[in-house]
Amino acid sequence: MHIRTRPLRRLVVGAALGALLLAGGGPVAAAKPPPRPAAGPGTNHATDDPFTASRTSWWRQDRFGMFIHFGAYANLEGEYTRPDGTVCRNAEWIQRECAIPKAEYEKQAATFNPSAFDAEAIVKAAKDAGQRYIVITSKHHDGYAMWPTKQNTWNLRDHSSFDPHRDLLAELKKAADAAGIKLGFYYSIWDWHDPDFADPATFPRYRKRMYGQLKELIDHYDPALLWFDGEWDADNPTNRWSRRDGAALQAYLHGLKPGLIVNNRVGKREVVDGDFGTPEQEIPAEPVDGQLWESCMTLNDHWGFAKYDTHWKSPATVVHNLLDVASRGGNYLLNVGPDRLGRIPQPSVDRLREVGRWLGSGGRGDAVYGAGHTGLVADPSWGAVSRRDDELYAAVTSWPGTGGSLHLTAKGPFEITAARVLGSSQRVAVTRAGDGFDLTPSGATPDPLAGVIRLTIRPPAAAPVGEGTGLTARSWANDSFTGPPAAVGVDPTVNKSYRFDGSPDPTIPADHFATRWTGTLQPRYDETYTLTTVSDDTVRLWIDGRQVIDGSVPHGARVDKATVALKAGHRHRIRIDYTERTGEAHLKLLWSSPGQEQQIVPRSQLYAD
Numbered sequence: 158m159h160i161r162t163r164p165l166r167r168l169v170v171g172a173a174l175g176a177l178l179l180a181g182g183g184p185v186a187a188a189k190p191p192p193r194p195a196a197g198p199g200t201n202h203a204t205d206d207p208f209t210a211s212r213t214s215w216w217r218q219d220r221f222g223m224f225i226h227f228g229a230y231a232n233l234e235g236e237y238t239r240p241d242g243t244v245c246r247n248a249e250w251i252q253r254e255c256a257i258p259k260a261e262y263e264k265q266a267a268t269f270n271p272s273a274f275d276a277e278a279i280v281k282a283a284k285d286a287g288q289r290y291i292v293i294t295s296k297h298h299d300g301y302a303m304w305p306t307k308q309n310t311w312n313l314r315d316h317s318s319f320d321p322h323r324d325l326l327a328e329l330k331k332a333a334d335a336a337g338i339k340l341g342f343y344y345s346i347w348d349w350h351d352p353d354f355a356d357p358a359t360f361p362r363y364r365k366r367m368y369g370q371l372k373e374l375i376d377h378y379d380p381a382l383l384w385f386d387g388e389w390d391a392d393n394p395t396n397r398w399s400r401r402d403g404a405a406l407q408a409y410l411h412g413l414k415p416g417l418i419v420n421n422r423v424g425k426r427e428v429v430d431g432d433f434g435t436p437e438q439e440i441p442a443e444p445v446d447g448q449l450w451e452s453c454m455t456l457n458d459h460w461g462f463a464k465y466d467t468h469w470k471s472p473a474t475v476v477h478n479l480l481d482v483a484s485r486g487g488n489y490l491l492n493v494g495p496d497r498l499g500r501i502p503q504p505s506v507d508r509l510r511e512v513g514r515w516l517g518s519g520g521r522g523d524a525v526y527g528a529g530h531t532g533l534v535a536d537p538s539w540g541a542v543s544r545r546d547d548e549l550y551a552a553v554t555s556w557p558g559t560g561g562s563l564h565l566t567a568k569g570p571f572e573i574t575a576a577r578v579l580g581s582s583q584r585v586a587v588t589r590a591g592d593g594f595d596l597t598p599s600g601a602t603p604d605p606l607a608g609v610i611r612l613t614i615r616p617p618a619a620a621p622v623g624e625g626t627g628l629t630a631r632s633w634a635n636d637s638f639t640g641p642p643a644a645v646g647v648d649p650t651v652n653k654s655y656r657f658d659g660s661p662d663p664t665i666p667a668d669h670f671a672t673r674w675t676g677t678l679q680p681r682y683d684e685t686y687t688l689t690t691v692s693d694d695t696v697r698l699w700i701d702g703r704q705v706i707d708g709s710v711p712h713g714a715r716v717d718k719a720t721v722a723l724k725a726g727h728r729h730r731i732r733i734d735y736t737e738r739t740g741e742a743h744l745k746l747l748w749s750s751p752g753q754e755q756q757i758v759p760r761s762q763l764y765a766d
């Protein structure tokens with residue numbers, strides 16, 4: 158909280174307030190800090206650290222979700238025969254890629270009747286797969302809403318052959334709640350059907366309807382998560398969605414539901430957009446800097462149903478992907494595309510069930526659920542290693558031959574005190590070897606998909622949790638640190654998303670301001686730390702008087718990193734100079750180390766001057 162330092166006005170207000178309090182004769186209550194504005198100067202839209210917040214806890218624990226692409230396009234089953242007799246193939250993009258005239262697409266949608274959609278069966282398929290949350294398309298690019306929206310008649314209730322007494326999303330919500338599965342909705346910003354979408358003059362009318370639909374989804378189905386898509390610039394129809402639109406929508410949604418989780422496609426897929434990044438059909442090679450992330454993938458080669466696509470991923474591929482994702486601190490959102498009647502294809506169900514068998518046997522799920530990245534070891538060639546409290550899970554996708562061993566390269570100081578092959582009684586010899594350990598199992602892999610060796614470790618020695626209260630923050634109503642600061646206070650963390658309208662203090666305009674944080678930073682481990690800034694427009698970082706990050710050339714949202722050897726419990730001097738010129742404004746300070754997962758540097762480890 159910043160305390161304003163305008164002597165005259167402050168003294169006068171203070172005196173008046175003091176007189177009022179004393180006049181009552183009762184105890185003088187400490188004046189409560191002014192409520193944080195919801196927009197405008199003085200607003201910080203960052204309300205928590207997604208890496209550690211209770212709001213995102215279920216998502217970070219669950220790790221594995223089911224994506225469902227289902228809409229009017231499924232009615233065509235991935236194939237369209239053109240008037241000239243040629244056959245065009247696509248799934249959820251079929252209207253556009255096969256140039257189906259709007260009237261014809263509407264005509265086929267009128268016959269859409271997913272009468273066999275069985276929410277309980279779908280939720281069971283997810284649970285049997287070990288998928289702990291579901292994200293279903295509420296509206297894809299074709300603009301067809303899968304719920305009875307009041308914003309138009311282009312939806313499953315008003316434009317289909319489906320039972321008008323049924324509400325497919327309500328059925329899924331009920332089944333998911335009953336099964337303890339979180340439900341989220343995919344929503345495409347890009348809308349091929351709405352006549353107001355493409356023209357800048359009418360786009361505000363579309364945007365109003367879009368806000369109306371999103372409010373319907375939140376009010377009627379209480380989703381845990383909104384998965385936006387179709388935010389990118391497109392020229393036909395032109396997509397007018399801007400960064401300002403994304404910032405405004407994110408603020409609007411969190412006003413409607415503060416606990417909501419939103420992906421980065423609410424904006425423009427930048428590190429400052431939403432709560433998590435969304436790599437698609439790929440897995441990042443290492444943990445992502447500055448933001449949570451979730452890899453989404455198809456189970457075959459199509460998101461929507463395509464009757465001819467039998468190119469299914471094997472259960473082994475899915476398990477190996479899941480283990481890679483978890484070991485790098487990410488989530489895995491794996492897709493199914495129900496057919497025209499609403500049924501998940503049996504080959505999908507069969508493969509997912511095998512994945513669930515693997516996760517549910519021998520305690521192997523502990524390598525995924527609630528597990529995450531560890532910097533204590535290098536990524537091995539024979540599989541992946543995730544960490545969950547004081548246990549490492551060596552997931553082995555290439556099990557050694559008889560007598561063979563697996564080498565684990567250590568990148569931090571830890572001991573292995575026990576080792577066990579999950580789901581097997583075989584022994585595992587652990588020996589110090591070179592730059593780490595050799596693990597030598599006595600038998601064959603316990604499971605053809607992958608074996609998991611649980612290593613109980615003695616982690617690096619940690620200094621006690623600090624007693625810090627944050628860093629001294631001085632802010633100026635100029636971007637050159639000129640003259641006396643306009644606001645001085647203590648910021649508990651450096652976690653600022655001012656976006657386009659916010660600033661450090663109500664007296665400081667949203668553009669051309671600066672903040673200098675000073676104090677000390679107290680690590681808990683004797684380790685080489687990675688200090689990460691997420692900044693827009695400029696940032697400079699000093700540790701113990703040495704500049705370690707120079708982001709002084711104005712830039713858009715960007716990650717900068719520095720590695721610094723720090724001493725457990727020692728209070729290292731820190732200074733951060735941050736400026737905002739115009740446009741968006743963000744500044745976050747995160748850290749990680751072999752013993753510390755990535756997070757916003759917590760208040761307890763920061764000390765004011």
Ligand code: FHN
Nearest residue numbers: 226249250386387437453460
């Ligand atoms: O165009 C869409 C596509 O149809 C699908 O929904 C994927 C899933 O994330 N997202 C877009 C492509 O990036």
